[in-house]
Amino acid sequence: MTEEKSILDLINTPKDLRKLPVKDLPALADEIRREIIKTVAANGGHLAPCLGVVELTIALHYVFNTPDDKLIWDVGHQAYAHKLLTGRKDKFHTLRQYKGISGFPKREESPYDAFDTGHSSTSISASLGIALAKSLKGDPNRSIAVIGDGSMTGGMAFEALNQAGHLDKDLIVVLNDNEMSISPNVGALSTFLSRKMTGKTVSRFKRETEHFLKSFANVGENIFNVLKRSEESFKAFFTPGMLFEALKFEYVGPIQGHQIESLIETMQNVRKFSKGPVLIHVITTKGKGYAPAERNPGKYHGVGPFEISTGKPIPAKESTPVSYTKVFGDTIVKMAENDPRIAAITAAMPDGTGLSRFAELFPDRFFDVGIAEQHAVTFAAGLATEGILPVVAIYSTFMQRALDQIIHDVCLQNLPVTFAIDRGGVVGDDGPTHHGVFDLSFLRFIPNLILMAPKDERELQDMLYSAVMYPGPAAVRYPRGAGVGCELTDYFEKIPLGKGELLREGNDVLLLPIGNRVNPALAASTGLQKLGIDAAVINPRFITPLDADLISDWVEKTGVVVTIEDNALKGGFGSGVLELLSKRGLLKRSLKVKNLGYQNRFIEHGPQETLYKNAGIDTPGIIQAVLDLLA
Numbered sequence: 001m002t003e004e005k006s007i008l009d010l011i012n013t014p015k016d017l018r019k020l021p022v023k024d025l026p027a028l029a030d031e032i033r034r035e036i037i038k039t040v041a042a043n044g045g046h047l048a049p050c051l052g053v054v055e056l057t058i059a060l061h062y063v064f065n066t067p068d069d070k071l072i073w074d075v076g077h078q079a080y081a082h083k084l085l086t087g088r089k090d091k092f093h094t095l096r097q098y099k100g101i102s103g104f105p106k107r108e109e110s111p112y113d114a115f116d117t118g119h120s121s122t123s124i125s126a127s128l129g130i131a132l133a134k135s136l137k138g139d140p141n142r143s144i145a146v147i148g149d150g151s152m153t154g155g156m157a158f159e160a161l162n163q164a165g166h167l168d169k170d171l172i173v174v175l176n177d178n179e180m181s182i183s184p185n186v187g188a189l190s191t192f193l194s195r196k197m198t199g200k201t202v203s204r205f206k207r208e209t210e211h212f213l214k215s216f217a218n219v220g221e222n223i224f225n226v227l228k229r230s231e232e233s234f235k236a237f238f239t240p241g242m243l244f245e246a247l248k249f250e251y252v253g254p255i256q257g258h259q260i261e262s263l264i265e266t267m268q269n270v271r272k273f274s275k276g277p278v279l280i281h282v283i284t285t286k287g288k289g290y291a292p293a294e295r296n297p298g299k300y301h302g303v304g305p306f307e308i309s310t311g312k313p314i315p316a317k318e319s320t321p322v323s324y325t326k327v328f329g330d331t332i333v334k335m336a337e338n339d340p341r342i343a344a345i346t347a348a349m350p351d352g353t354g355l356s357r358f359a360e361l362f363p364d365r366f367f368d369v370g371i372a373e374q375h376a377v378t379f380a381a382g383l384a385t386e387g388i389l390p391v392v393a394i395y396s397t398f399m400q401r402a403l404d405q406i407i408h409d410v411c412l413q414n415l416p417v418t419f420a421i422d423r424g425g426v427v428g429d430d431g432p433t434h435h436g437v438f439d440l441s442f443l444r445f446i447p448n449l450i451l452m453a454p455k456d457e458r459e460l461q462d463m464l465y466s467a468v469m470y471p472g473p474a475a476v477r478y479p480r481g482a483g484v485g486c487e488l489t490d491y492f493e494k495i496p497l498g499k500g501e502l503l504r505e506g507n508d509v510l511l512l513p514i515g516n517r518v519n520p521a522l523a524a525s526t527g528l529q530k531l532g533i534d535a536a537v538i539n540p541r542f543i544t545p546l547d548a549d550l551i552s553d554w555v556e557k558t559g560v561v562v563t564i565e566d567n568a569l570k571g572g573f574g575s576g577v578l579e580l581l582s583k584r585g586l587l588k589r590s591l592k593v594k595n596l597g598y599q600n601r602f603i604e605h606g607p608q609e610t611l612y613k614n615a616g617i618d619t620p621g622i623i624q625a626v627l628d629l630l631a
């Protein structure tokens with residue numbers, strides 16, 4: 001049997017791609033899909049988004065002169081085909097592995113990665129900046145943003161379109177429209193973009209107009225004929241072009257995103273003839289070419305390792321405890337059953353944040369606002385002014401977007417909004433764009449806001465309950481992944497405001513871990529005991545307000561303190577403890593203090609446990625820090 005010739009093998013850079021005849025490109029697309037499926041099945045990653053843009057990626061690199069022409073991928077989760085075509089196919093098996101290539105575009109990884117992305121809706125701003133810089137430098141090369149319809153729901157995308165239309169510089173925006181965000185896309189814009197607008201809605205509008213005109217006895221046949229002929233102009237009027245043209249973009253499309261030949265032809269025309277800002281509307285199928293992902297693109301948006309033949313996830317070797325996310329989702333449902341004031345808000349992540357069940361059970365009190373974290377927070381503030389108790393569930397990394405809204409719209413008015421901050425701490429394989437290691441720092445200084453982090457999933461329940469019942473703004477921050485496997489309850493208890501708990505008494509050193517570091521610190525205290533070191537352990541529970549008395553007492557008793565957090569050191573929990581000790585006059589020469597957490601640098605991707613170990617915030621790291629301090 002002869003082995004099938006690989007086309008991908010011939011391509012080291014897009015220059016090689018451009019030498020191929022167009023007729024070979026569909027076979028190349030098949031090969032790229034197989035490679036993506038194989039690698040994601042082994043390593044996990046963003047499967048459905050990448051499968052949807054294989055032809056689009058080939059066409060873009062075929063027509064445009066990358067890397068001189070700059071290609072900016074919004075979110076960057078769809079860039080695997082781009083990586084395979086731009087010199088990284090030999091390293092592709094290391095995708096998202098520790099020390100391997102990133103799952104997102106990285107300028108330091110390749111000259112073809114024009115801009116680092118990970119958070120959505122930035123691509124038009126960045127590519128407009130690049131286009132402007134090129135214009136200032138007299139550089140004729142092009143700047144191209146590829147943005148999904150989900151990412152188009154983010155306000156920043158519109159801020160950029162607004163400026164781009166005004167500046168009238170050469171800029172190409174490719175709108176990759178698959179009608180999906182992670183879940184089905186939401187909002188009026190999504191309906192507007194949808195092809196249904198050109199079919200069903202236009203017909204209904206026409207029918208209703210005919211009916212209306214018929215109600216006038218003296219309207220003759222002519223007017224109906226005019227109406228019939230005007231169907232096409234109706235369509236033109238109601239297609240998405242209208243929106244973008246109003247923003248002074250030339251609109252091209254909608255075009256079929258899996259036919260390479262027509263994609264190439266369209267791109268070539270745009271490249272040759274267009275002037276000023278152009279939007280190419282491309283229709284794609286998320287998950288294209290892999291049946292399980294096509295059937296269920298939401299589930300296959302981002303996946304762990306799976307079996308290719310069935311699409312089934314490869315089960316973990318040991319059974320893992322329920323995740324913090326699930327505990328959050330279940331808790332909020334139980335609370336909402338008893339309290340009709342509770343509403344839940346997500347920014348395009350109902351599954352990711354654990355709110356799907358809430359959405360099913362309480363559709364009137366559930367709001368998916370699109371990828372719009374800033375709006376989500378201010379919208380919650382509005383709800384809160386009317387006596388609703390909003391719970392805003394957003395990943396830590398994406399909450400960064402909404403800092404001003406948290407300060408200005410919620411905390412300044414002391415409104416009872418609960419922030420459920422998932423993925424606090426390092427998140428693992430998604431890497432630096434997604435690690436949630438700044439939230440303790442950027443939330444800690446805000447007046448009126450109370451901030452908690454649970455040591456386990458049982459405490460998460462009580463903290464959520466306490467947060468929702470608290471008459472002002474409250475945030476609960478919890479990590480990605482499984483809890484510790486503790487027992488859950490059907491009832492919730494209010495945690496007294498600003499009260500920590502002493503978990504273990506000890507005379508030699510005080511361990512002050514926060515959140516998911518409490519259990520490793522307890523384990524460290526057991527390890528230290530074996531070495532003859534008697535460690536006290538406090539679970540502070542609150543980052544703000546700190547349990548000042550409990551902490552100060554035990555600092556005084558032991559004279560040696562180690563703080564431990566899954567957060568940046570600067571401005572984090574440990575900084576708060578130092579401020580407290582300084583205020584209480586306890587920062588004396590005789591006091592030994594060590595703060596464990598992340599140094600002031602961005603943290604690479606890799607398994608969470610590896611990253612904890614590297615930062616010295618796992619059990620052996622904590623033991624070592626104590627030994628160093630006492631040495």
Ligand SMILES: Cc1ncc(C[n+]2csc(CCOP(=O)(O)OP(=O)(O)O)c2C)c(N)n1
Pocket residue numbers: 049052075077078118119120147148149150151152176178180181182286301347348349371373398401
């Ligand atoms: C600011 C921000 N919020 C949330 C996310 C999580 N997220 C990643 S991809 C995605 C959906 C993007 O949808 P779309 O742009 O249509 O791309 P598709 O996956 O459909 O190709 C979301 C919500 C993010 N990356 N950035």
